[in-house]
Amino acid sequence: MTAGDPASYRALRSARATHTLDVIDQRALPHAVRMVTIADADTAARAIRDMWIRGAPLIGAVAAFGLSLALQRDPSDVGLDAACRMLLATRPTAVNLRWALERVRGVVQALPPDERADAAWSQAERIVAEDIAINEAIGHAGLAVLRGIAAERGRVNVMTHCNAGALATCGWGTATAPLYLAHAERLPLHVLVSETRPRLQGANLTAWEMAQRRIPYTLLVDSASGLLMQRGEVDLVIVGADRVARNGDVCNKIGTYDKALAAHDNGVPFYVGLPSPTIDWTLASGRDIPIEARGDDEVLTVAGRDERDEAHVVAVAPAGARAINYAFDVTPARLVTGLVTERGIAGTAAALAQLFHRTSPCT
Numbered sequence: 001m002t003a004g005d006p007a008s009y010r011a012l013r014s015a016r017a018t019h020t021l022d023v024i025d026q027r028a029l030p031h032a033v034r035m036v037t038i039a040d041a042d043t044a045a046r047a048i049r050d051m052w053i054r055g056a057p058l059i060g061a062v063a064a065f066g067l068s069l070a071l072q073r074d075p076s077d078v079g080l081d082a083a084c085r086m087l088l089a090t091r092p093t094a095v096n097l098r099w100a101l102e103r104v105r106g107v108v109q110a111l112p113p114d115e116r117a118d119a120a121w122s123q124a125e126r127i128v129a130e131d132i133a134i135n136e137a138i139g140h141a142g143l144a145v146l147r148g149i150a151a152e153r154g155r156v157n158v159m160t161h162c163n164a165g166a167l168a169t170c171g172w173g174t175a176t177a178p179l180y181l182a183h184a185e186r187l188p189l190h191v192l193v194s195e196t197r198p199r200l201q202g203a204n205l206t207a208w209e210m211a212q213r214r215i216p217y218t219l220l221v222d223s224a225s226g227l228l229m230q231r232g233e234v235d236l237v238i239v240g241a242d243r244v245a246r247n248g249d250v251c252n253k254i255g256t257y258d259k260a261l262a263a264h265d266n267g268v269p270f271y272v273g274l275p276s277p278t279i280d281w282t283l284a285s286g287r288d289i290p291i292e293a294r295g296d297d298e299v300l301t302v303a304g305r306d307e308r309d310e311a312h313v314v315a316v317a318p319a320g321a322r323a324i325n326y327a328f329d330v331t332p333a334r335l336v337t338g339l340v341t342e343r344g345i346a347g348t349a350a351a352l353a354q355l356f357h358r359t360s361p362c363t
């Protein structure tokens, strides 16, 4: 059983012959599928910073290609340093960015400058291929849980938040991969998509992905999660992650923590789709994860289309209002039922360390 080819909307396509990347400009979704071509490192950095592309694994992959593009212009040690610094500064929270840059840098810095750009491109291609395989493995691990719920309840109502889908990765997504497999084998799946204020990744992106695959879904305002869980309408929550500390604390899109609290209070299992490059083994706890703070304009306005399909941005607060706009929060490990990785599901930090052959979560 497969979840089908995500190729109709693969978030990133690289072309070695032209040294270009074509990415879906996610700012245009769900209204239009607009592609943009990235042909230099500055544009790669802009695409990450201004969220033409987003989602932890995709950010890492685009940064890896960006580093290769930078090295085509300046393959010197100084150029390598400057490009890493520029790309690393684009977004602070998703650790996949640092992971991908360190990985590419680790391979190329020992090479003569004239071999670096090509080697970096190959490494970026490998990151993409591995991410596709990781997504698939997470999908199969998560599918086992969904099958169990379907067998027990005759339905699988899954809540998710933000977009940890194909648009956030190079393959099927992390949180969405089990859903795609469940749908492919005709489990009675219904996806509850929370809109994810302020940027609406749930409404704009996850809902679009569900519609593309004809998966039954319902959109809800973020604050409806608790009520739905109290009413027994949610069988399981699954979200993605931007960084997981070695004690199992999960940093993900703002609002994830609220869902985990509500899930805990109502006995709803709370799972996290977790590719290994999203684990930050250097951090003892989620307290030390840098949380991105974005502009208040994202909170003070709403963007959408009118009935003539014309785009508008409208204010939703009094002129002069100030807003707080942290993009991520940290869910303590104690609220997480399972971390669904490419090597299986870990229920504790110790189990996670064991899956990845780390000696102890405390070292």
Ligand code: MRU
Binding pocket: 054, 055, 056, 057, 094, 161, 162, 163, 164, 165, 168, 169, 173, 174, 175, 201, 239, 240, 241, 242, 252, 253, 327
């Ligand atoms: O700000 P974004 O849209 O980049 O945030 C994305 C998320 O929080 C995702 O849930 C996370 O990156 C996991 S993607 C597989």
